[in-house]
Amino acid sequence: MKEIDYLAPASLDEAYAALQNGKTSAFLAGGTDIIVQLREGRKQVDQLIDVKHIPELMRYGWTDGGGLAIGASVPFAEIYEDAEIARRLPCLIDCATLVGGIQIQSRACFGGNIGNSGPAADTVPALIALGATLTLGSREGTRELPLEAFFTGPGQNVLAPGELIVTVNVPPQPARSGAFFHRFIPRNEMDIAVVNVGARLELDAAGERIAGARVSVGAVAPTPLFVEEAGAALVGQAPGEEAFARAADAAAAAARPITDMRGSIAQRVHLTRVLTVRALRRALERAREA
Amino acid sequence: MPMRRSHVQTTLNGEEIDFLCEPRQSLLEVLRDELGLTGTKEGCNNGNCGACSVILNGRVTNACCVLGVEAEGASVVTIEGVAEGDRLHPLQQAFLEEAALQCGVCTPGFIVAAKALLDAEPNPDEGRVRHWLAGNLCRCTGYDKIVRAVLKASDAQEVTA
Numbered sequence: 302m303k304e305i306d307y308l309a310p311a312s313l314d315e316a317y318a319a320l321q322n323g324k325t326s327a328f329l330a331g332g333t334d335i336i337v338q339l340r341e342g343r344k345q346v347d348q349l350i351d352v353k354h355i356p357e358l359m360r361y362g363w364t365d366g367g368g369l370a371i372g373a374s375v376p377f378a379e380i381y382e383d384a385e386i387a388r389r390l391p392c393l394i395d396c397a398t399l400v401g402g403i404q405i406q407s408r409a410c411f412g413g414n415i416g417n418s419g420p421a422a423d424t425v426p427a428l429i430a431l432g433a434t435l436t437l438g439s440r441e442g443t444r445e446l447p448l449e450a451f452f453t454g455p456g457q458n459v460l461a462p463g464e465l466i467v468t469v470n471v472p473p474q475p476a477r478s479g480a481f482f483h484r485f486i487p488r489n490e491m492d493i494a495v496v497n498v499g500a501r502l503e504l505d506a507a508g509e510r511i512a513g514a515r516v517s518v519g520a521v522a523p524t525p526l527f528v529e530e531a532g533a534a535l536v537g538q539a540p541g542e543e544a545f546a547r548a549a550d551a552a553a554a555a556a557r558p559i560t561d562m563r564g565s566i567a568q569r570v571h572l573t574r575v576l577t578v579r580a581l582r583r584a585l586e587r588a589r590e591a
Numbered sequence: 592m593p594m595r596r597s598h599v600q601t602t603l604n605g606e607e608i609d610f611l612c613e614p615r616q617s618l619l620e621v622l623r624d625e626l627g628l629t630g631t632k633e634g635c636n637n638g639n640c641g642a643c644s645v646i647l648n649g650r651v652t653n654a655c656c657v658l659g660v661e662a663e664g665a666s667v668v669t670i671e672g673v674a675e676g677d678r679l680h681p682l683q684q685a686f687l688e689e690a691a692l693q694c695g696v697c698t699p700g701f702i703v704a705a706k707a708l709l710d711a712e713p714n715p716d717e718g719r720v721r722h723w724l725a726g727n728l729c730r731c732t733g734y735d736k737i738v739r740a741v742l743k744a745s746d747a748q749e750v751t752a
Contacts, residue, residue: 307597307614307660332656336617337637349614351661378650402726403704404641407650408657490725491639 302340306348313355313467317440320463324348328465330358330374331408333401334417357467358412367473369393370436373412373466378403380411390471391587392480392499396427399484402491412466415451418458421494421520425452427482429517429527430499430584433471439464449517452524475513478503479587483580485572487563494520495564496572498552500580502540502588511535516548516577521556521569528555531577540585542578549577601662603628604672612659619643621659622669630670630699634728641727644700644707645669651707653726670699673706681744682706691740693731701727705741714745 306324310316320326324347327335338344352358358374369390371380377397380386387394400409400423414424415435425448433448440463448469451458460466474480480501486492497520503513516531531551538544558569596611603626612621619636622628622645634642636655643654646668673680682702685691692698701724708715708723715723720741721734729737 302615304595304613305615307658309660309663329658329661332658332661333638333653336656336658339615340617340636349658351658353661376650401638402641403707403723404644404651404653404726405638405656407647407652490722 303345305339305346307351308348309351309354311354313357313438314440316350316352316355316465317438317463319348319350320465321440322348326350328352328413328416330410330413331376331405333405333409334413352412352465364470364473369471371411371469371471373416373468374410376408376410377406381406390431390474390480392427392431392482392501392584393471395482396424396484396499399423399490411469415448415469416458416460416466418452418454418456418524420455420523420525421497422525423482423484423494423497423519425525426497426499426517426519427480428469428471428499429525430480430482430501430515431471431474432501432515433469435466436468436470437464438467443467445470449525449527454523474501474591475503477506477508477588477591478513479584479589479591480515481580481583481587483576483583485576493563496520496556496558496569496576498573498576498580500577500584502535502581502584504540504588508589509539511538511540511544514548514581516552516581518552518556518573518577520563521558521573526555528552530555535581540588545578545581548581549574552577597660599660599663601664602666604668610659614658614660616659617655618645618647618657618659618662618667619654621662622654625659628669628671631703632696632699634696634700639726639728640697640700641704641724642697642700644703644727646703646707649707651704668703668706670703673702680706681747682709682741685740685744685747686737689736689740689743691732691736697727697729697731701729701737705744708741709745709748713748715741717742 327346358372361371484497505512514532514535519525531548534547632642634640
């Protein structure tokens with residue numbers, strides 16, 4: 302690794318100031334991506350800004366409306382060890398428990414997984430299905446945007462120079478809704494997704510029709526996809542295999558994967574269909590339990 | 592030109608120490624090259640294999656994905672801090688009895704990771720042990736002996752407690 306400066310700001314203002322000192326910067330939270338990228342020469346910066354001493358990034362809590370605001374750098378393990386989160390937002394647990402192994406989950410965080418902006422990022426389809434937004438902060442103030450609007454390409458996003466991810470906001474979930482995250486990898490643990498899917502289903506008051514749905518697919522395009530057509534195909538339908546198959550077709554049509562060492566185009570399109578159906582089935586179970 | 596080095600104070604295996612390191616040095620490099628604690632092994636050096644597992648502020652993590660300067664004010668436990676003097680930790684004893692190692696390079700990482708598990712959950716079942724150790728890779732044993740050793744240590748701890 303090239304010589305580098307290390308800064309550990311204790312507040313957002315200190316972090317914003319550090320971003321304005323004329324040097325190129327990267328953020329250090331869990332370090333599971335950035336330290337490896339710097340060491341292997343895939344990225345080069347003058348300074349690393351350790352954001353783990355900024356209180357706003359290291360805490361999480363329920364909002365008055367029943368949403369969950371997660372500081373960008375709270376480690377996954379802290380989130381999935383919280384019984385209340387596991388009960389109210391099991392879809393978050395689905396993804397947080399399968400990013401890397403326990404050593405990674407001790408340090409890695411939602412903000413890092415999002416900021417790294419990999420097309421296969423495991424927490425992203427789950428968060429998009431849940432309707433998550435990001436709060437970005439800079440010296441000029443904060444702005445909030447839907448997670449699906451954050452990514453612009455592999456490793457690229459809308460974060461402006463001088464800006465950082467402060468919180469990941471999971472809004473209050475609709476009544477009678479459930480969400481599920483599903484990933485395909487060729488082994489049981491510890492691999493990068495060939496395809497991953499997050500899905501949320503909301504039932505009407507009678508529980509007979511789908512009132513709303515969100516489907517997101519990862520690893521099949523330069524960025525994680527929010528497939529609005531899949532959701533639209535479900536609304537008004539009776540929840541079940543027929544409707545799920547139509548949503549799966551929409552998701553597969555939106556997928557534009559590449560062939561690489563992890564899978565071929567054909568396999569990824571097939572998996573998109575299969576995982577979408579399976580995620581919807583489990584989301585339906587959770588919606589009925591809700 | 593001399594490298595800029597940072598002064599870091601930390602608690603290492605229960606002892607308050609301080610050291611100098613460059614900001615770019617990983618905790619793994621600091622442990623091995625600056626502090627002479629070579630029990631923590633370098634495997635992949637990119638967060639995949641778990642050979643460099645240490646317990647940082649109570650959570651097991653890969654020392655190759657931590658900077659040495661991040662240890663400021665932290666508590667670090669390495670394989671050197673697992674035994675009590677000459678008395679082996681039940682995990683170390685069980686690894687010997689179950690022949691849960693061959694070449695031994697992954698072993699410190701497995702023992703440190705398993706210690707973090709047993710500290711948090713004294714009685715894990717086999718599935719839980721396998722899931723917890725998914726981030727530790729072993730090319731020799733096929734894992735069964737390692738899992739048996741961890742389960743044995745968990746039983747042994749129960750008897751001693």
